[in-house]
Amino acid sequence: xxxxxxxxxxxxxxxxxxxxxxxxxxxxxxxxxxxxxxxxxxxxxxxxxxxxxxxxxxxxxxxxxxxxxxxxxxxxxxxxxxxxxxxxxxxxxxxxxxxxxxxxxxxxxxxxxxxxxxxxxxxxxxxxxxxxxxxxxxxxxxxxxxxxxxxxxxxxxxxxxxxxxxxxxxxxxxxxxxxxxxxxxxxxxxxxxxxxxxxxxxxxxxxxxxxxxxxxxxxxxxxxxxxxxxxxxxxxxxxxxxxxxxxxxxxxxxxxxxxxxxxxxxxxxxxxxxxxxxxxxxxxxxxxxxxxxxxxxxxxxxxxxxxxxxxxxxxxxxxxxxxxxxxxxxxxxxxxxxxxxxxxxxxxxxxxxxxxxxxxxxxxxxxxxxxxxxxxxxxxxxxxxxxxxxxxxxxxxxxxxxxxxxxxxxxxxxxxxxxxxxxxxxxxxxxxxxxxxxxxxxxxxxxxxxxxxxxxxxxxxxxxxxxxxxxxxxxxxxxxxxxxxxxxxxxxxxxxxxxxxxxxxxxxxxxxxxxxxxxxxxxxxxxxxxxxxxxxxxxxxxxxxxxxxxxxxxxxxxxxxxxxxxxxxxxxxxxxxxxxxxxxxxxxxxxxxxxxxxxxxxxxxxxxxxxxxxxxxxxxxxxxxxxxxxxxxxxxxxxxxxxxxxxxxxxxxxxxxxxxxxxxxxxxxxxxxxxxxxxxxxxxxxxxxxxxxxxxxxxxxxxxxxxxxxxxxxxxxxxxxxxxxxxxxxxxxxxxxxxxxxxxxxxxxxxxxxxxxxxxxxxxxxxxxxxxxxxxxxxxxxxxxxxxxxxxxxxxxxxxxxxxxxxxxxxxxxxxxxxxxxxx
RNA sequence: GCCCGGGUGGCGAAAUCGGCAGACGCAACGGACUUAAAAUCCGUUUUUCCGUAAGGAGAGUGUGGGUUCAAGUCCCACCCCGGGCACCA
Numbered sequence: 001x002x003x004x005x006x007x008x009x010x011x012x013x014x015x016x017x018x019x020x021x022x023x024x025x026x027x028x029x030x031x032x033x034x035x036x037x038x039x040x041x042x043x044x045x046x047x048x049x050x051x052x053x054x055x056x057x058x059x060x061x062x063x064x065x066x067x068x069x070x071x072x073x074x075x076x077x078x079x080x081x082x083x084x085x086x087x088x089x090x091x092x093x094x095x096x097x098x099x100x101x102x103x104x105x106x107x108x109x110x111x112x113x114x115x116x117x118x119x120x121x122x123x124x125x126x127x128x129x130x131x132x133x134x135x136x137x138x139x140x141x142x143x144x145x146x147x148x149x150x151x152x153x154x155x156x157x158x159x160x161x162x163x164x165x166x167x168x169x170x171x172x173x174x175x176x177x178x179x180x181x182x183x184x185x186x187x188x189x190x191x192x193x194x195x196x197x198x199x200x201x202x203x204x205x206x207x208x209x210x211x212x213x214x215x216x217x218x219x220x221x222x223x224x225x226x227x228x229x230x231x232x233x234x235x236x237x238x239x240x241x242x243x244x245x246x247x248x249x250x251x252x253x254x255x256x257x258x259x260x261x262x263x264x265x266x267x268x269x270x271x272x273x274x275x276x277x278x279x280x281x282x283x284x285x286x287x288x289x290x291x292x293x294x295x296x297x298x299x300x301x302x303x304x305x306x307x308x309x310x311x312x313x314x315x316x317x318x319x320x321x322x323x324x325x326x327x328x329x330x331x332x333x334x335x336x337x338x339x340x341x342x343x344x345x346x347x348x349x350x351x352x353x354x355x356x357x358x359x360x361x362x363x364x365x366x367x368x369x370x371x372x373x374x375x376x377x378x379x380x381x382x383x384x385x386x387x388x389x390x391x392x393x394x395x396x397x398x399x400x401x402x403x404x405x406x407x408x409x410x411x412x413x414x415x416x417x418x419x420x421x422x423x424x425x426x427x428x429x430x431x432x433x434x435x436x437x438x439x440x441x442x443x444x445x446x447x448x449x450x451x452x453x454x455x456x457x458x459x460x461x462x463x464x465x466x467x468x469x470x471x472x473x474x475x476x477x478x479x480x481x482x483x484x485x486x487x488x489x490x491x492x493x494x495x496x497x498x499x500x501x502x503x504x505x506x507x508x509x510x511x512x513x514x515x516x517x518x519x520x521x522x523x524x525x526x527x528x529x530x531x532x533x534x535x536x537x538x539x540x541x542x543x544x545x546x547x548x549x550x551x552x553x554x555x556x557x558x559x560x561x562x563x564x565x566x567x568x569x570x571x572x573x574x575x576x577x578x579x580x581x582x583x584x585x586x587x588x589x590x591x592x593x594x595x596x597x598x599x600x601x602x603x604x605x606x607x608x609x610x611x612x613x614x615x616x617x618x619x620x621x622x623x624x625x626x627x628x629x630x631x632x633x634x635x636x637x638x639x640x641x642x643x644x645x646x647x648x649x650x651x652x653x654x655x656x657x658x659x660x661x662x663x664x665x666x667x668x669x670x671x672x673x674x675x676x677x678x679x680x681x682x683x684x685x686x687x688x689x690x691x692x693x694x695x696x697x698x699x700x701x702x703x704x705x706x707x708x709x710x711x712x713x714x715x716x717x718x719x720x721x722x723x724x725x726x727x728x729x730x731x732x733x734x735x736x737x738x739x740x741x742x743x744x745x746x747x748x749x750x751x752x753x754x755x756x757x758x759x760x761x762x763x764x765x766x767x768x769x770x771x772x773x774x775x776x777x778x779x780x781x782x783x784x785x786x787x788x789x790x791x792x793x794x795x796x797x798x799x800x801x802x803x804x805x806x807x808x809x810x811x812x813x814x815x816x817x818x819x820x821x822x823x824x
Numbered sequence: 825g826c827c828c829g830g831g832u833g834g835c836g837a838a839a840u841c842g843g844c845a846g847a848c849g850c851a852a853c854g855g856a857c858u859u860a861a862a863a864u865c866c867g868u869u870u871u872u873c874c875g876u877a878a879g880g881a882g883a884g885u886g887u888g889g890g891u892u893c894a895a896g897u898c899c900c901a902c903c904c905c906g907g908g909c910a911c912c913a
Binding site (some may be wrong): 222223224226227229230231233235237253254255256257268303305329330331332334335336339340341342343347348349350352353419420421539542543576613614615616619620621622624626627628629630631633634636640680681684685687689690692693694695696697700703765766767769771772774777809810811812814817818820821822 | 825826827828829830835836837838839840843844847848849850851864865892893894906907908909911912913
């Protein structure tokens, strides 16, 4: 075979067809006897089927694919599935804006994206493909919902939603832009209270937090863990009851600084607090409503503190003091108890609020080594020593907190308490394109779950999408009208659908048993594959998806469905792909690059190599298309080298060089060093940019000595180069493999082994420093002993003059590394 | 404000455990090949100064200090950029 031209289209289309003809190619081995290969379960976060693959996907899936192929070559039994996160708002927006049915739109997008993925050559087992919008998947969302309802983990309560008065509809958070509706940019969004469904994730808050330390540390990126810990936001403090003067009701406040309670000069309620609503007159209620709506419209960080007195008073249970009760916009209803005691002397926010409204400031904590500041200009928030605190005076903050908690408990007006920042997960969406919540509202029996045998509750197809009014499902009588399963009375279905994060919270379990019609999955099938060995996705999901799926795992464990407590042993978060302007690629910025264009021009192999070569995968990747020539030229060089050397025998020049063992030695040494380098990159840190750089170095070396390489050396070099390339550029690898006369897919060959002896350099260049400055280099055999290095370094022609007339104070010799002579 | 990342040539980046800073690639320039161009192959490319040259001397990883024989790497303080959270009591 002679050198030929690298024609990516011809090669890649040929292999795409061959692979498609063999669907078992990327199938995991179902056999589970002890002698079988060890399992490896690698999952990349499944995409939302927008219709087009974007560069972020290409990056994510190229990383995962390289890993999957490598693990196959290392002899593992690899499960590498893919699916579609197919429910969601964009489908509905498309319906409103372009009059396309969400289901048709979604299904055709899936077909389109699947085509693109096949073109990229990703090694997925398509037999496991799932789409969350199909009833055979979402029925198990409903089934899990019912199980959670049975256990009290799914419940209903009133909650605020964004409401656009113009559309007369509920808006998702992402449809609210600067406090206004996405379709009416001058209409402020209002807050309305609706009965909605929640998952009791707070029940698992402690375990979710604890396992970030006990189970995930080491396997998950530290920054993801720290984001989750902040999100869970565990906080130790006290709950204290303030009696309301002239009422039997009490206001319960949460504070982390009960030691400052003698400095409390008012109690502040969230405007929506039920007690506030009871205490306020009509004018006060109007003010409260104003505070609530205004808060939503203000961007984060710019809320100006506002509030009003209720005209009522509360009694400090420690001091017996009478303090005014206020409402304040900075007090959050859904954190703690929705009420605080304001201690302006020792809390910045309270200081701010109280100075605005002329509420007194009283210091009760002094610095450990200072005096009490009676007229503070700012809040003193550090721990210190209590003063003016009755019987608790003179104690360090920590002791005061403990004693005061004990006191409150003994007297029955309070206790030590732990509060979490994380809230129960609101799963109701007033939307069409999601999983119907399997509940029935019966006028007689109340809330009745849909019996399991009636699942799935399927989405009706004929629905009008006006973008107005309540949930679209509520307008479909055939869907809504149903007999109560308990008493048979005319009833209404729940018209809300589930948050799409429900779909993605357990999809990787379904992959293990994707066509099961009698359960979400077979427990034994899951036990075989879980936990996921490697989960890969964007850091954008660091909190929501990754905490919800951890929650689901714990719930499913407690339901007896699975035995693992965490879904993924290892998590890898890749960086974003940035546009040429350095900001995230987005349609609105117009800096999006379509992978398909690039694949057309350069081929999928080049495209994959390009995204992996640009930089380390966990870092954000700036998009500089002009550098794509590098990876492309590299593949061309590999192609030419392998094709023209595959059968080279009768070349006179070459025959003459047959004895040239130096070239062989150098080439083989580089080959084995490269195998070692690429293997280490896979095993330790996935810096594929350096793996590919190493392959490029190898090619450069091979070109240099090409004419002198022996047949024997080439017979070792050519197949190994091909195999080293296989995880990154599967098309060219399979083609070259075939051209080398081999059979079977390249990614199923054993991964090349390196020979440490062959990889070893025999001569080393050792830098010689004088006083830390590089002055000379000596060439020595590897392993030259310390004494010998000392002698050689001092004898060097460049070093000697520098030593003349000086005394050697110190001689540092690191064998095979460097010599440093310290002179005086 | 708090919590994470990060700052290295004209550009993307390497430097994995404190040991030769700039591997690999892009762009640029030069050479070979060619009637010519493209492609390809080979070479140069951090920077300043001295030298006709071979070569030599110095500086250099955001800034300022420190530890060390030796610092991009460790410590302290600060500046800038990106991301997350943001009145969480």
